[in-house]
Amino acid sequence: MAYRDEQLSEEKVFKDPVHRYVHVRDRxxxxxxxxxEFQRLRRIKQLGTTNLTFHGAEHSRFNHSLGVYEIVRRIISNFQDRPHWNKEERLLCLCAALLHDLGHGPFSHSFEKVFKLDHEYFTQQIIVGDTNINKVLERVNPGFSRDVADVIAKTYKDKLVVSLISSQIDADRMDYLQRDAYFTGVSYGHFDMERILRVMRPIEDQVVIKSTGMHAVEDYIMSRYQMYWQVYFHPVTRSAEVILSKILLRAKVLFEAEDFTFKLEPKHFLSFFNEDVKLADYLKLDDSIVFYYFQQWQDENDEILRDLCARFMNRHLFKYVEYTPNQPIDKWMELSRLFVEAGIDPEYYLVLDSSSDLPYDFYRPGEEGERLPINLLMPDGEVKELSRQSDIVEAISGKRRTDHKLYFPKDRIEALTDDGIKQRMKEILYN
Structure with missing residues (x-):
């Protein structure tokens, strides 16, 4: 029997808190x-610093990747024998679903921002590079690893396959919304996934939803909206991310300084500091390695690095105030100057952070980052875009919400002995 068709002697299952069981039969x-490379995902938290806000959020990218695989497995099981579905794409879909987050690093988005990285690029490099993952995929048939990478990169020729992994209603989102809601303990991310899976239909190059399932899709979109603003963009979590980013930035600055020597050489970060990241170096990095350095850097000779690491490790986070971008620039300049006078470096301790999300969008040809819409299959066979049929979705469609906050160490301000500077800082921050 060909390797691509080989089945295990008996089905293996992973007990899962969200989907009950994850079923594996393919060798x-x-x-x-x-x-x-896949086992590494056990050591990468799914939600980065969110566990500092919601203490149950300790789940990993490994959990999530299995969940996405399981949802896709159920979808294509429902697609069997339906028109427009190519059975030959089955294994490709399963592999792409399983491996779609393979390139995430520790504290993914903060890490990427500081070092100008892209986890999707590394996902593709792991799949097509000199890795164990690649060896398994190439055993299926030569070039199969490239097909898997193309699905994840959204460049694969069969857009129906791509839409299962990446669209406005895909297996990735359906898993992380429910999984993140479960582990954070909130109620926002729950929706009737079983109903959505039952009414999904393959049509040519896209997945559509039978119109009878419209209300389940509305619930899904509102769940996503609430999760972003109540969990993913929670200001306490963002405060931790701000400090994390500043630790990495400070470590990079110190590495580049000619007059500073680390007590503990940051050898796991060297290629990142030099902006020449090799795949082998990337794969060696996980949450536990980063935590080890942060723990050690609490005893470094640099006061800023010591302080930021102690804040992160002990959850001594920055406070925040709402910030309006159209506020007079002279107040911002004055606040920065006061921080300098007080001996508090504004580069690391006065941080403007913005959160932005577009909960749903219809098709806008030619726009950068355009999104394919969710389409409904009407009883007469016609396909109609969701927001044209749903008043709820129309109300939020195409409307980007942005939130700005200014983060700062309130304790450092309160400890100032110069009452004049302290009072003026408070006036600017709180008025």
Missing amino acids: VVWDLIATP
Whole structure:
């Protein structure tokens, strides 16, 4: 029997708190899960610093990746024997679902921002590079790893396959909304996924939803909206991310300084500091490695690095105030000057952070980052875009919400002995 068709002697299952069970019968999938590159995802938190706000959010990218695989497995099981579905794409879909987050690093988005990285690029490099993952995929047939990478990059020729992994209603979102809601303990991310899976239909190059399932889709979109603003953009979580980013930035600045020597050489970060990141270096980095350095850097000779690491490790976070971008620039300049006078470096201790989300958008040809819409299959066979049928979705469609906050160390301000500077800082911050 060809490797791509090989089945395990009996089905393996992972007990899962969200989907009850994750079912594996394909030898290829089982072998992929066993690779070091996939097992690494056990050591990468799904939600980065969110556990400092919601203490249950300790789940990993490994959990989530299995969940996305399981949802896609159920979808294509429902697609069997339906028109427009190509059975030959089954294993490709399963592998792409399983591996779609393979390139995430520790504290993914903060890490990427500081070092100008892209986890999707590294996902593709792990899949097509000299890795155990690649060896498994190439055993299926030569070039199969490239097909998997193309699905994840959204460049694969069959857009129906791509839409299962990446669209405005895909397996990725359906898993992380429910999983993140479960582990954070909030109620916002729950929706009737089983109903949505039952009414999904493959049509040519897209997945559509039977119109009878419209209300389940509305619930899904509102769940996503609430999760972003109540969990993902929670200001306490963002405060931790701000400090995390500043730690990495400070470490990079110190590395580049000719007059500073680390007590503990940051060898795991060297290629990142030099902006020449090799795949092998990237794969060696996970949450535990980063935490080790942060723990050690609490005893470094640099006061700023010491303080920021102690804040992060001990959850001594920055406070925040709402900030309006159209506020007079002279107040911002004065606040920065007062921080300098008080001996508090505004580069690390006065940080403007913005959160922005577009909960749903219809198709806008030619726009950068355009999104394919969610389409409904009407009883007469016609396909109609969701916001044209749903008043709820129309109300939020195409409307970007942005939130700005200014983060600062309130304790440092309160400890100032110069009452004049302290009072003026407070006036600017709180008025």
